[in-house]
Each structure stands twice: as C-alpha cells, then as structure tokens.
Amino acid sequence: MRKDSKKGIILAVLILLAGMQDFAQSVIMLIPDGMSVAGTTLARFYKGAPLALDPIACGLVSTWSSDGTIADSAPAGSSYATGWASQTGNIATIGKSYVLPGVEIPDYEAQRPVATILEAARLSGRSTGIISTSEFMHATPADFSAHDPSRSNYDNLAEQIAYNGIDVVLGGGTPYLNADKRKDKEDLKAIIDANGYTFVDNTAALKSAPDGKLFGVFGKDKSATAMSYDIDRDPAVEPSLAEMTAKAIEILSANKKGFFLMVEGSKVDWAAHANDPVAFVTDILAFDDAVKVALDFAKQDGNTVVIAVTDHGNSGISIGDRSISSGYDKTPWTTFIDPLKKAKVTGEGLEAKLASLIKVDGTYEPSEAPVIRQTVARYLGITDLTDAEVEAIGKTKAGSMNYTVGPMVAGRAKIGYTTNGHTGEDVVLYCYDPFDKRITGLVRNTDVALYMASTLNVDLGQATSRLFQDAASMFAKKGATVSMDTTDPENPVLVVTKADQTLRVPRNKSYAYLNGKAIASDGVAVYNGTKWYVAKNLIDLID
Structure with missing residues (x-):
C-alpha cells in the first residue's frame, strides 16, 4: 500500500x-x-x-x-x-x-x-x-x-x-x-x-x-x-x-x-x-x-x-437574536452576559437539583410547579418563568434538561441559535x-x-x-493459510498456519501467540468486519 x-x-x-x-x-x-x-x-x-x-x-x-x-x-x-x-x-x-x-x-x-x-x-x-x-x-x-x-x-x-x-x-x-x-x-x-x-x-x-x-x-x-x-x-x-x-x-x-x-x-x-x-x-x-x-x-x-x-x-x-433585529446597536453587552452569570449550574446541573421530580417518561404534576419555580430561581437566577416554561421543565425526560432550560436562558440573554x-x-x-x-x-x-x-x-x-498490513494478503504471499476462530463471536481470533507454525492474533489487542508463546505486537489488531489488519512485526513471524 x-x-x-x-x-x-x-x-x-x-x-x-x-x-x-x-x-x-x-x-x-x-x-x-x-x-x-x-x-x-x-x-x-x-x-x-x-x-x-x-x-x-x-x-x-x-x-x-x-x-x-x-x-x-x-x-x-x-x-x-x-x-x-x-x-x-x-x-x-x-x-x-x-x-x-x-x-x-x-x-x-x-x-x-x-x-x-x-x-x-x-x-x-x-x-x-x-x-x-x-x-x-x-x-x-x-x-x-x-x-x-x-x-x-x-x-x-x-x-x-x-x-x-x-x-x-x-x-x-x-x-x-x-x-x-x-x-x-x-x-x-x-x-x-x-x-x-x-x-x-x-x-x-x-x-x-x-x-x-x-x-x-x-x-x-x-x-x-x-x-x-x-x-x-x-x-x-x-x-x-x-x-x-x-x-x-x-x-x-x-x-x-x-x-x-x-x-x-x-x-x-x-x-x-x-x-x-x-x-x-x-x-x-x-x-x-x-x-x-x-x-x-x-x-x-x-x-x-x-x-x-x-x-x-x-x-x-449568535450574540444577538431576532428579538433585537431592531435596536441591536443600542443593546448593551451586559444584556448578553448578566443572565449567564446569574446561573450557578447548567441545565444538566439543574436536573440533578430536581432529581426527585424528573421522571423517565416525562410525566408532570401541576403540584410540582412551586418547587420548580423555587429551584430555577435559586440555581438559574430566573424569577419570571411562564406557566408554559414551568410545565416544559416538569415534562422534561431524564437526561434532557439542558435542551429544555438552555433556550430559556438564551432567550433572556438575547443569544440566538439556528440548529x-x-x-x-x-x-x-x-x-x-x-x-x-x-x-x-x-x-x-x-x-x-x-x-x-x-x-x-x-x-x-x-x-x-x-501498524496495519492487510493480513490475508500479506500472509498469503508467505504461503500461509488464514482463518478466523469465532468460538467466541465477540472475541474473534485471526488464525495463521504454515507448516509447524500457528499464529493466533486476538482482535483489538497488541499481542499474539506463536505456537502458544506470547509475542508483543507493534500495534493493535483491527478487524473491520471483513478484513484483518495487523502489525508488520507479526507478518514477519511467519517464515
């Protein structure tokens, strides 16, 4: 190659x-x-x-x-x-x-x-x-x-x-x-x-x-x-x-x-x-x-x-969103930063604070609203959550709170996103x-x-x-036979045989066995689903 x-x-x-x-x-x-x-x-x-x-x-x-x-x-x-x-x-x-x-x-x-x-x-x-x-x-x-x-x-x-x-x-x-x-x-x-x-x-x-x-x-x-x-x-x-x-x-x-x-x-x-x-x-x-x-x-x-x-x-x-399409030039820089500095945690951190309320299926009870408002005010510095925002937070599935509250902070900071x-x-x-x-x-x-x-x-x-020789091709040039041992399908082994030599090369590892003796490889053996690639020093082991 x-x-x-x-x-x-x-x-x-x-x-x-x-x-x-x-x-x-x-x-x-x-x-x-x-x-x-x-x-x-x-x-x-x-x-x-x-x-x-x-x-x-x-x-x-x-x-x-x-x-x-x-x-x-x-x-x-x-x-x-x-x-x-x-x-x-x-x-x-x-x-x-x-x-x-x-x-x-x-x-x-x-x-x-x-x-x-x-x-x-x-x-x-x-x-x-x-x-x-x-x-x-x-x-x-x-x-x-x-x-x-x-x-x-x-x-x-x-x-x-x-x-x-x-x-x-x-x-x-x-x-x-x-x-x-x-x-x-x-x-x-x-x-x-x-x-x-x-x-x-x-x-x-x-x-x-x-x-x-x-x-x-x-x-x-x-x-x-x-x-x-x-x-x-x-x-x-x-x-x-x-x-x-x-x-x-x-x-x-x-x-x-x-x-x-x-x-x-x-x-x-x-x-x-x-x-x-x-x-x-x-x-x-x-x-x-x-x-x-x-x-x-x-x-x-x-x-x-x-x-x-x-x-x-x-x-x-973007620094600036569509809400300031007019008046962007009169918007002080603190508009974009102060809402961020009020936050003590990320959306992921807020989820940890609301762990007792957040459910895998995203179910929400209106009785949870006061706790949500108090927690968001304390940790994100947002004191004006709308009812819709409270409900959105309550319905957030576990692992997704960043996606819910991130845009809420961004909107207040006039920070825009396209995707x-x-x-x-x-x-x-x-x-x-x-x-x-x-x-x-x-x-x-x-x-x-x-x-x-x-x-x-x-x-x-x-x-x-x-590090990465095409094993089948290179061993074939030496007259060796190549097969794959899939006794354990998740741990396949390349098997190379020639005369009295047997080389076994496990996938993902940096060693092989020549006639049962461990040999260090210069790199890891890679199997991509159809082909094996091994280090040249393993190829050189076969006479």
Missing part, C-alpha cells in the same frame, strides 16, 4: 521547512469540540479578561468531511489525527465516499485503518496521552487512539485504547469498564491493571498518582458515562480539564524524547447541541484554562508546539510554535495532521505500513 503521491510531496515540503529549525520534541493538541467564534467572544465577555487562546490565533480551518460540508465529530477528528478525510462515523479509518470538491482521494482501500499522529509519535519513542471530558472512547479521543468504521462500537474502541500503549488516558466512561456492560464480557478494569497502569477515579488520586502509566476515569458517580460540566462538578470528585492536562504533562514530559498529548473539551459540543449558553461558555473557559497550562509548559520548555482548534462548528450561536446540530463554517486555528513555523492562513483539517507530523519529524504513511 503506497501513500498518495500528492500527500507525500506536501509532507516532504513541510518537513523541509521545519528542517530549517530543530524538530519539536513534543506537541500538545487541544480540541474544544463544537466551539465557535461567538463562543469565544461570549467567554471573553463573561470572564472580563482576554483568553489564553487570544494571542496564538493564526488562521482558519475548513472542517469538511470526505462526503459532507457539515462534519460529524468522528471524521472531523480523524482528519486531524491521520491526515486523511473520512466520512460520518469513521474512526481513524478510510471512508467509502470522497465526493466533496477538492477533497483528496486516498489510494488506500475503504474501511481500512490508518495510523494516527499519536501512534506515529509512540513508534518514534515518544510518550503519548489522551484526555477528554466525555467517555474516553468517544469519537474525538478514539480518533487518535483506536480504529473502527463506526464510532458506536464502544467495546472495540475502549479495548483498543487499553492495549494501544498509551501512557496517559483520562476522561469519563466508568460504566464501560465493567464486564457485564460489554458484549465481549471482558473486564476492562482488570485489563487496565494488568497492562501496568495506575488507575485513579477522583481528583486527589489523580494529583498524587506516581510517575508511569496512568489511567483515570471520572464522573459524578459510578453510573455517569461522561464527566460533569465544569460549573457543575464537585472538585473533590472530578478534576478540571486544566488539572488533568497538568498531570498528563507532568508524566509525559519525563520522556526525554518528547511526547504527544491530545486534550478535548468534549462537552463544549454537547452544550452547543442543547443550546445551553451557560454550559457552553463555562466549559469554553475551562478549556481555556487547560490551554494556559499547555502554553505555560511550552514556553518554559522551549521545544513544544501547542495547537488548539475545534473540529467543527455547532448550533449557529441543535453541527454547522459547516470555517473555524479559528490557534498555534504556538517556538520555531516560528506555525501553520497559518486558511487550511484544511487534514493539513493540521501534516503540520504536526512534520513538527515531530514522523511519517504517517510509514506508520500505517508498520
């Missing part, structure tokens, strides 16, 4: 330019999922001071996927991670459809895994890490650390992350560790322990964790799939994004060869989907605090590049490069991956060749 020649030329030019200076030892990439320019403007007003992001703004990024103007997070993150555009649902995997004008068509076959910048960094001897406030196997963190045609295959993605040699993994997702919640019935917590990680699940344990591999999974309780919004979290139970970033840097920077770290402010996107401006702005500020941690380290270190960029827009948020979905506008690129070679202007999302690869002096195409 060869790299696309055009992509190879672009990468070579970027490496040549970077060669005018030393290559960076480390890259920290921070992704505020679903953020927009209106969001950073509101956050700046809310904070009353500049953002850490402000001085490093340097360009724009087009966020299209291979088949659409408005990207899903999976292909959007994959573009940043692999340098290849992909399509909805794909995690670090080549898509089937490349129809958008100007999109680069890969020579790779559809649905095959391609190496990520994190994996290429690991192969170069660097340490690696991923951080998110969503489940740790959610689309964006998975884009850098796992491979599957579908972002929904959480079992596969989580298992690959646990086996992919990543030094630091921090995020939400506690329920997905339990064997009884997984189709393959694997105890992921036991696997994490066996793979040499220190496991932590609260802030104090995170801060006191020793050097070495670290796996942290957090949530307000053991049933929480993701971490809380920053304004809602209990600081003793759930660390901030900045605290997780600081700990990851502390551990990863011990490697003299450098590191790659991806940090996602995941729930900026979720807040935008819900049109909840309180959650949106406060999580942007929490993300900006993490950016400051990264920049402070990079400036002191002198050999670390920091990149911050969202993967796509979301919600069409509950993603949007297709270009997004702001932020970059700090100590060698003054930062990427600028209007670029494609795939260009960001190429810039990081050149910065770290790694080759994504070579990493793909080393």
Whole structure:
C-alpha cells in the first residue's frame, strides 16, 4: 500500500521547512469540540479578561468531511489525527465516499485503518496521552487512539485504547469498564491493571498518582458515562480539564524524547447541541484554562508546539437574536452576559437539583410547579418563568434538561441559535510554535495532521505500513493459510498456519501467540468486519 503521491510531496515540503529549525520534541493538541467564534467572544465577555487562546490565533480551518460540508465529530477528528478525510462515523479509518470538491482521494482501500499522529509519535519513542471530558472512547479521543468504521462500537474502541500503549488516558466512561456492560464480557478494569497502569477515579488520586502509566476515569458517580460540566462538578470528585492536562504533562514530559498529548473539551459540543449558553461558555473557559497550562509548559520548555482548534462548528450561536433585529446597536453587552452569570449550574446541573421530580417518561404534576419555580430561581437566577416554561421543565425526560432550560436562558440573554446540530463554517486555528513555523492562513483539517507530523519529524504513511498490513494478503504471499476462530463471536481470533507454525492474533489487542508463546505486537489488531489488519512485526513471524 503506497501513500498518495500528492500527500507525500506536501509532507516532504513541510518537513523541509521545519528542517530549517530543530524538530519539536513534543506537541500538545487541544480540541474544544463544537466551539465557535461567538463562543469565544461570549467567554471573553463573561470572564472580563482576554483568553489564553487570544494571542496564538493564526488562521482558519475548513472542517469538511470526505462526503459532507457539515462534519460529524468522528471524521472531523480523524482528519486531524491521520491526515486523511473520512466520512460520518469513521474512526481513524478510510471512508467509502470522497465526493466533496477538492477533497483528496486516498489510494488506500475503504474501511481500512490508518495510523494516527499519536501512534506515529509512540513508534518514534515518544510518550503519548489522551484526555477528554466525555467517555474516553468517544469519537474525538478514539480518533487518535483506536480504529473502527463506526464510532458506536464502544467495546472495540475502549479495548483498543487499553492495549494501544498509551501512557496517559483520562476522561469519563466508568460504566464501560465493567464486564457485564460489554458484549465481549471482558473486564476492562482488570485489563487496565494488568497492562501496568495506575488507575485513579477522583481528583486527589489523580494529583498524587506516581510517575508511569496512568489511567483515570471520572464522573459524578459510578453510573455517569461522561464527566460533569465544569460549573457543575464537585472538585473533590472530578478534576478540571486544566488539572488533568497538568498531570498528563507532568508524566509525559519525563520522556526525554518528547511526547504527544491530545486534550478535548468534549462537552463544549454537547452544550452547543442543547443550546445551553451557560454550559457552553463555562466549559469554553475551562478549556481555556487547560490551554494556559499547555502554553505555560511550552514556553518554559522551549521545544513544544501547542495547537488548539475545534473540529467543527455547532448550533449557529449568535450574540444577538431576532428579538433585537431592531435596536441591536443600542443593546448593551451586559444584556448578553448578566443572565449567564446569574446561573450557578447548567441545565444538566439543574436536573440533578430536581432529581426527585424528573421522571423517565416525562410525566408532570401541576403540584410540582412551586418547587420548580423555587429551584430555577435559586440555581438559574430566573424569577419570571411562564406557566408554559414551568410545565416544559416538569415534562422534561431524564437526561434532557439542558435542551429544555438552555433556550430559556438564551432567550433572556438575547443569544440566538439556528440548529441543535453541527454547522459547516470555517473555524479559528490557534498555534504556538517556538520555531516560528506555525501553520497559518486558511487550511484544511487534514493539513493540521501534516503540520504536526512534520513538527515531530514522523511519517504517517510509514506508520500505517508498520501498524496495519492487510493480513490475508500479506500472509498469503508467505504461503500461509488464514482463518478466523469465532468460538467466541465477540472475541474473534485471526488464525495463521504454515507448516509447524500457528499464529493466533486476538482482535483489538497488541499481542499474539506463536505456537502458544506470547509475542508483543507493534500495534493493535483491527478487524473491520471483513478484513484483518495487523502489525508488520507479526507478518514477519511467519517464515
């Protein structure tokens, strides 16, 4: 499998330019999922001071996927991670459809895994890490650390992350560790322990964790799939994004060869989907605090590049809505901010305060109205709820309160929205490069991956060749027979036989067995439903 020649030329030019200076030892990439320019403007007003992001703004990024103007997070993150555009649902995997004008068509076959910048960094001897406030196997963190045609295959993605040699993994997702919640019935917590990680699940344990591999999974309780919004979290139970970033840097920077770290402010996107401006702005500020941690380290270190960029827009948020179509120029800035500052929680946080009233089926009793009014006044600062709004809150089904009260706050703050979905506008690129070679202007999302690869002096195409060989084709060239053991359908095993050699390769894992002896693989084995892809060092085991 060869790299696309055009992509190879672009990468070579970027490496040549970077060669005018030393290559960076480390890259920290921070992704505020679903953020927009209106969001950073509101956050700046809310904070009353500049953002850490402000001085490093340097360009724009087009966020299209291979088949659409408005990207899903999976292909959007994959573009940043692999340098290849992909399509909805794909995690670090080549898509089937490349129809958008100007999109680069890969020579790779559809649905095959391609190496990520994190994996290429690991192969170069660097340490690696991923951080998110969503489940740790959610689309964006998975884009850098796992491979599957579908972002929904959480079992596969989580298992690959646990086996992919990543030094630091921090995020939400506690329920997905339990064997009884997984189709393959694997105890992921036991696997994490066996793979040499220190496991932590609260802030104090995170801060006191020793050097070495670290796996942290957090949530307000053991049933929480993701971490809380920053304004809602209990600081003793759930660390901030900045605290997780600081700990990851502390551990990863011990490697003299450098590191790659991806940090996602995941729930900026979720807040935008819900049109909840309180959650949106406060999580942007929490993300900006993490950016400051990264920049402070990079400036002191002198050999670390920091990149911050969202993967796509979301919600069409605007400062000003249709109610001020006339008189917008006479509307003071406090109109947009004061209603947000009155809130002590997000819609999700309010739901927790109303837990005794909120029902799965959304049933509502008028007798609940006084409690709803009192609770909303106390925690959102809204004292003029209409009867219809009270009823809407009372009828909200569990897990949906952001979608109900977010627009209520937004309406009072004159903040507009056009959708509950993603949007297709270009997004702001932020970059700090100590060698003054930062990427600028209007670029494609795939260009960001190429810039990081050149910065770290790694080759994504070579990493793909080393990690993901077409098993059936390559073993056949050696005269071996390939079959699949599906005795356990959820844990299939690739079986390769030739003469007196039998190689067994379990799906999603980074080891194999040659005649019963365990052999380490350079990467995880990926089965995409039709084909197996394995590391070259496993291919080389067969004579």
